[in-house]
Amino acid sequence: MITPEMINAVRIEVGDLSVELPFLKDDTYTYFLEKNKENIRKSSLDAARVILFNLSINANDRTV
Secondary structure (H helix, E strand, O other): OOOHHHHHHHHHHHOOOOOOOOOOOHHHHHHHHHHOOOOHHHHHHHHHHHHHHHHHHOOOOOOO
C-alpha cells in the first residue's frame, strides 16, 4: 500500500518540494513506488531520471 508519506519521501529525495509547480504528479511517484516494490531509493532514481529528461527537453523554455 503506497502512502502519502512514501510519496513525500521520494519527493524529498529528488528535491521536488515546490507546492505551486511540482516536477511530477503524485500518480507518477505512485507508479514508480509500485514498479519498484515500494523501494524509495530506486523510485527516487527513476523519478530523477524523468525529471532530468523533462528539463533537458524544455531547456529552451523560459520557465525552466
